[in-house]
Amino acid sequence: MKRAIMLVTAILVMAANTGVFAEQTASDRNECLLLSRNCKDQVDDIYTRMQRLNREIEKGTRVYTPKELQQLREKLAETQEMLRSMEKPGR
Numbered sequence: 001m002k003r004a005i006m007l008v009t010a011i012l013v014m015a016a017n018t019g020v021f022a023e024q025t026a027s028d029r030n031e032c033l034l035l036s037r038n039c040k041d042q043v044d045d046i047y048t049r050m051q052r053l054n055r056e057i058e059k060g061t062r063v064y065t066p067k068e069l070q071q072l073r074e075k076l077a078e079t080q081e082m083l084r085s086m087e088k089p090g091r
Contacts, residue, residue: 028063030056034071046083050076 033056053076
């Protein structure tokens with residue numbers, strides 16, 4: 001139980017760095033998800049974060065460079081791993 005509380009707290013702290021609503025730049029890049037900049041004071045839940053990352057990845061190279069797309073994919077993979085570790089029985 002204590003470990004689960006610590007894990008949830010860690011996720012909330014990480015999510016606080018990447019707020020809910022990002023101010024979009026003129027090129028429609030989500031700098032909050034990509035660079036943790038231009039974020040408001042709100043926090044995503046883990047499912048919302050995954051949806052937002054997927055939407056940004058779907059914009060592809062018309063909005064993001066290949067390197068930026070790779071960063072978004074890595075953040076999505078990290079988020080999915082966090083969810084899997086939270087869902088494991090016995091935690």
